[in-house]
Amino acid sequence: MKYSDYLKKRFNAKVHKVSVDAGFSCPNRDGKIGEGGCIYCDNRAFSFQNRNQTQLSLEQQVEEGIEAAQKRFKAEKFIIYFQAHTNTYAPVEELKEKYDIIKRFKDVVGISIGTRPDCVDNEILELIASYADDYDVWIEYGLQSIHNKTLGFINRGHAYEDFLKSIELTRKYPIKICVHLILGLPNETKEMMLETAKEMARLRIDGIKIHPLHVVKGTKLEELYLQGKYLPLELNTYIELLSGFISLLWPDTLIQRLSAYCPKELLVAPEWVSKRNIIESSIS
Ligand code: SF4
Numbered sequence: 678m679k680y681s682d683y684l685k686k687r688f689n690a691k692v693h694k695v696s697v698d699a700g701f702s703c704p705n706r707d708g709k710i711g712e713g714g715c716i717y718c719d720n721r722a723f724s725f726q727n728r729n730q731t732q733l734s735l736e737q738q739v740e741e742g743i744e745a746a747q748k749r750f751k752a753e754k755f756i757i758y759f760q761a762h763t764n765t766y767a768p769v770e771e772l773k774e775k776y777d778i779i780k781r782f783k784d785v786v787g788i789s790i791g792t793r794p795d796c797v798d799n800e801i802l803e804l805i806a807s808y809a810d811d812y813d814v815w816i817e818y819g820l821q822s823i824h825n826k827t828l829g830f831i832n833r834g835h836a837y838e839d840f841l842k843s844i845e846l847t848r849k850y851p852i853k854i855c856v857h858l859i860l861g862l863p864n865e866t867k868e869m870m871l872e873t874a875k876e877m878a879r880l881r882i883d884g885i886k887i888h889p890l891h892v893v894k895g896t897k898l899e900e901l902y903l904q905g906k907y908l909p910l911e912l913n914t915y916i917e918l919l920s921g922f923i924s925l926l927w928p929d930t931l932i933q934r935l936s937a938y939c940p941k942e943l944l945v946a947p948e949w950v951s952k953r954n955i956i957e958s959s960i961s
Contacts, residue, residue, distance in 0.1 A: 678929070678931055678932075679931070679932060680884065680931045680932060680933040680934075683931050684756075687813065688754050688786055688813075690753040690754045691750065691751055691752050691753050691754070692752065692753070692754045692755065692756060692786065692787075693746035693750050693752035693754075693755055693756070694755070694756045694757075694758045694789065695738075695739060695742030695743055695746060695755050695756070695757055695758060696742065696758045696760040696761075697735060697738045697739060697742065697757060697758065697759060697760065697761070697778075698732065698738065698760065698761035698762070699735055699759050699761070699764060699775045700732065700735075701759075701761070701762045701763055701764050701766050701767055702762055702763065702766060703718075703762045703763040703766065703793070704763060704766055704793070704795075704796065704834070705718075705763075705793070705832070705833070705834040706718070710795065710834040710835070711832060711834035713832060713897065714832065715821075715831050715832055715833055715834075716830075716831050716832050716896060716897035716898045716901070717831065717859075717890060717891070717892070717893065717896055717897075717898045718896060719893045719894075719895065719896060719943065735775060735778050736778060736781065739757060739778055739779075739781075739782055739785075740782075742755075743755050743782065743784065753784065754784050754785070754786045755782070755784055755785045755786065755787075756785070756786065756787035756788065756789055756813065756815075757778065757779050757782075757785055757787070757788050757789070758789045758791070758817075759775070759776070759788070759789065759790045759791060760791050761791075763791075763792050763793050763796050764790045764791050764792050765790065765792040765793075765796045765797055765801050765805075766792070766793075766796050769800050769801060769804055772801065772804060773804055776788060776790070776804070776805070776808065779808070779812065785812070786812060786813055787812050787813030787814065787815070788805075788808055788812050788813075788814055788815070789814075789815040789816075789817055789855070790805060790815070790816050790817065791817040791819070791857075792816065792817070792818065792819070793818070793819055793834075793835060794818050794819075794820060794835055794839045794840040794842070794843040794844075795834075795835040795839045795843070797816070797843055797846060797847065798846070799846065799849075802816075802846060802847055802849070802850045802852065803850070805850070805852055806850035806851050806852055809850075809851040809852065813853070814851065814852050814853065815852065815853045815854070815855050815883075815884065816847060816852050816853075816854055816855070817855040817856075817857060817884075817886070818840060818843060818844075818854065818855070818856050818857065819833075819857045820837075820840050820856050820857060820858060821833065821857065821858055821859045821862065822837075822858070822859065822862055822865065822869070822870075822873055823837045823840075823872060823873045823876045824837070824865065824869055824872075824873070825837055826864070827862050827863070827864065827865055827869070830862075830863055830864060831862060831863070832897070844880060844882075853883040853884065854882055854883050854884070855882070855883060855884035855885065855886060855931075855933055856877060856882050856884070856885055856886070857886045857887075857888075858873060858877070858885060858886070858887050859887070859888060859889070859890050860887060860888075860889050860890070860910065860915060860918050860919065860922065861889045861890040861909060861910035861915065861918075862890055863890075863901070863906075863907050867918060867921075870918055870922060871921060871922060871925060873922075874921075874922040874923075874925035874926055875925050877926055877927070877930065878925055878926050878927040878930075881927045881929070881930075882926075882927065882930055883929075883930065883931060884930060884931040884932075884933050885926065885930055885931070885932055885933065886933045886934040887919065887922065887923075887932075887934065887935055887936075888934065888935070888936050888937035888950075889909070889910050889915045889936065889937070889947070889950060890909065890910070891909065891937060891939055891944065891945075891946065891947060891950040892907070892909060892944075892945035892946045892947075893939060893943050893944065893945065894942075894943050894944075894945055899945050902945060902946060909946045909947040910947065911947070912947070912949045912952075912955070912956075915956070916956060916959045916960065919935060919956070919960060920960060923960065935953065935956050935957055935960060936950060936951070936952070936953045936956045936957075937950055937951070938950075938951045938953070939951055
């Protein structure tokens with residue numbers, strides 16, 4: 678089922694996700710787990726100066742996001758998506774203070790928290806689950822691939838086994854799980870990508886977000902691309918891989934996203950990555 682259909686059915690209204698940057702960091706960048714971050718991660722997003730200049734308060738971000746979605750999409754209800762960086766990477770008191778922002782907006786019906794598989798524990802999951810009586814509650818784990826060789830190459834700083842542990846832990850709570858995956862990672866064959874889909878089906882994951890690997894300016898991946906060591910997927914190849922991938926998923930998995938968005942000024946390649954309409958219409 679499409680995620681949009683699920684939301685419509687569940688809330689009987691047009692629901693839109695409002696993304697926020699709550700000012701968290703990432704342990705794969707600050708030295709706690711690793712340094713340099715994932716090879717495709719945009720360094721400028723972590724620039725302190727950049728953040729200070731552009732960052733609105735959390736409340737302003739929610740307010741403006743809701744207003745924009747009402748105007749642009751005629752949305753009636755909202756899910757607040759803690760998107761930027763690792764949104765469970767802080768003391769639990771700080772997490773609660775930030776997540777509680779959802780209580781200040783009457784039309785907010787859900788919360789979705791993006792994080793890494795190695796950044797949750799029982800205390801954090803208990804906090805997240807505490808919203809489940811009143812809200813649709815999701816956690817979004819960045820995984821990208823089940824293959825440890827690939828995770829090592831892209832410098833994720835965690836193994837597939839960490840993801841399996843986080844799934845086991847999360848399933849003790851009333852929290853739905855969405856997994857982020859990338860097609861076209863360096864050195865991955867079609868068979869490897871399809872193995873990732875089969876694993877997601879075996880685990881009966883609630884939701885999936887998929888996108889093609891794309892090269893962002895200023896990243897380690899850009900260096901590899903410029904040296905000819907990484908070749909992005911062609912659009913047709915991506916669509917073919919994506920169709921095969923989706924066909925292997927558990928039928929009840931909600932597909933939340935089929936591509937990515939990257940601002941033109943930051944995108945190096947492939948140029949088609951933000952053409953979500955073309956991709957979506959080729960799949961459905
Ligand atoms: S885990 Fe996420 S935020 Fe951290 S380096 Fe990787 S992509 Fe960037």
